[in-house]
Amino acid sequence: MTLLQFHPWASAVEAPFWQVLTQRKMDIFKLDDSPKPILGYYSTGQQVRVPGKDTSVALPARLCLGTGAFPDESGSDQHPLNKTPAFTFPAPGVVKNTNTIEDFKAIDRAALFKMVVDQIWDDITSGKAVLDPSTLNRFLLVTFADLKKFKFFYWFAFPALQADPAWSTDAIQEIGAVWSSPAINQLREQVDQYKLNFGPSQSGFFLVKEGQEGLSVARLQDWDEFYAGCDENQVIIGFADPSSLDSNPGWPLRNLLALVQYRWKVTKVRVLCFREVLGKQDISASKLFTAQLPSYIPVTECPKAVGWEKNAQGKLGPRLADLAPLMDPARLADTAVDLNLKLMRWRLLPDLQLEKVQNTRCLLLGAGTLGCYVARSLLGWGVRNITFVDNAKVSFSNPVRQPLFEFEDCLEGGKAKAETAAASLRKVYPGVNANGYSMSIPMPGHPISPQLVENAQKDVARLEELFEQHDAIFLLMDSRESRWLPTLLGARMKKVVINAALGFDTFLVMRHGVGQDQEHHAPSGTTPLGCYFCNDIVAPTDSLSDRTLDQQCTVTRPGLSAIASAMAVEMMVSLLHHPEGVRAPAGKADTEAEQDAFAEQGSALGLLPHQIRGFLSRFKNMLISGQAYDRCTACSDSILAAYEEEGFGFLFKVFQDATHLENVTGLTKMKEESEDLDMEWADDSEDDM
Known part of the structure; x- marks a missing residue:
């Protein structure tokens, strides 16, 4: 068994997002710098083949923000999760936009980070994360928008709860080495139908069961009924995996493991890293492995968490988006x-x-x-x-x-x-x-x-x-x-x-x-x-x-x-x-x-x-x-x-x-x-x- 390591998120902010943030700041937020709800999205991990070579390059696990990141202008904090693009999965977050660069530098990052971590833990302990698993992907964005120069300073945090002791794993396999092609096609059809039946809030996380009739899929909230009479080898938790690395599952798995450990006292579980080639109905890149806790310690308090994103230099620090050269001078x-x-x-x-x-x-x-x-x-x-x-x-x-x-x-x-x-x-x-x-x-x-x-x-x-x-x-x-x-x-x-x-x-x-x-x-x-x-x-x-x-x-x-x-x-x-x-x-x-x-x-x-x-x-x-x-x-x-x-x-x-x-x-x-x-x-x- 080896220590289970995860592929961290990489933020991917579309240029139009900053324009929408600018409009919100001017027309709605004004001097209000309280946290506001936003919605990110991600897709399953992808690899791109290098032209002229028989090799592929793994793309980063990107959490994206686009023009639909903000709720409607009615002022409601409820964000429609179906505003995400097709073949993607929602990630709810909050943005705190400061009024000055000094406020941005002096912001209490630890307090903001703890606010989101506590919310994730509350979702887990209250059962909300079972009913709405998308809340496991909560994130934080701290920004300062220099509206005169169109420069945007920003820093993402993707809080992930830590297990103590840490999870370990056996060999990570491609699903083709475990299941037959008909079983894999059956799984893909089951997941597609699952997403249609239960919508965006459920689509990124699901349960898989191996039975006599093949593979079947259900919601997390159906755990007890779905796995009734099953042994642990039939229990599989699945998630839309944004990672494209062969040996590292994506960041959303961390909070999913925290949920199943707290809710169902799980110390050993099989994990399906669901990866689909967009638009091609090909899930052969998906991975399967067993995650295990070396020893079980009951969780009573909110665990520690990590998740601040590193900047382009690989250090903990904010990033800068300078959009002035890219924008129409008239605009x-x-x-x-x-x-x-x-x-x-x-x-x-x-x-x-x-x-x-x-x-x-x-x-x-x-x-x-x-x-x-x-x-x-x-x-x-x-x-x-x-x-x-x-x-x-x-x-x-x-x-x-x-x-x-x-x-x-x-x-x-x-x-x-x-x-x-x-x-x-x-x-x-x-x-x-x-x-x-x-x-x-x-x-x-x-x-x-x-x-x-x-x-x-x-x-x-x-x-x-x-x-x-x-x-x-x-x-x-x-x-x-x-x-x-x-x-x-x-x-x-x-x-x-x-x-x-x-x-x-x-x-x-x-x-x-x-x-x-x-x-x-x-x-x-x-x-x-x-x-x-x-x-x-x-x-x-x-x-x-x-x-x-x-x-x-x-x-x-x-x-x-x-x-x-x-x-x-x-x-x-x-x-x-x-x-x-x-x-x-x-x-x-x-x-x-x-x-x-x-x-x-x-x-x-x-x-x-x-x-x-x-x-x-x-x-x-x-x-x-x-x-x-x-x-x-x-x-x-x-x-x-x-x-x-x-x-x-x-x-x-x-x-x-x-x-x-x-x-x-x-x-x-x-x-x-x-x-x-x-x-x-x-x-x-x-x-x-």
């Missing part, structure tokens, strides 16, 4: 962008609706300084769909102020701003769906010549189409009148409209109200919020003609555009988190307590104002709320009704003569009445003198 960027945002949700804002922000389709009217900075801030929030509209070309003065352009974009007359900005955004982050359209936005008081009417009509139709396709519109143009048509369309379609405008050292950031409709009304005691034009009593007219050089450019302090752009994006994100959405009332709390109270009722991100007016010379911001004006030249009911009725015909009249807006809204009549009042007042004054 790496996706995960990295999401990680930075989800960290906020983990620690600070559990109610943060990142998916809603990410799925918001943003239309940026203007690809200049404001447009470039707004786009970059949107990327920072994970927005995946961004569209630019601009009719200008990149000039030599742009790249230093507009971060989506470079010097080369200015050469040969300059590239189109909208398309160039979109292409640059895709270089910054390949996962973004960025598009650019070079087109003009017709403006009030800018007459259109007859030969260009058709082009203007196409531009309006394209702009309407873009508004329909997007959820949030940013008005980032450099003239007042260019904002009129987008303001009208935003009011008509009830879209989120964010407006940003710059002075030399001042800025305005505001969200447009959408008025009222039959289904939605402003809360009691409030009025709908106004748009950019609601404070005006004159129509927007041509402000671009006959201007000096300083008036032709947006002369502003260099840092102002970045500040205003950031606030515009933050306003949109806050608005998306408000339960009333685009109809959210204005918040203008002055004290911290009032702000907290507003935050509880409104956006998860806090205060949501209507307008922010910033003064860089004083480093001060003012929060202003403006009501909708019933004679507004852009969003009033009369303007929307005229547009609905006349369509482009109404717009054409406005483009040719902006005073048409004043006539439609009644501003012209109001001015005339006001002038009459002034004249009467003047006459009365003369009479008094």
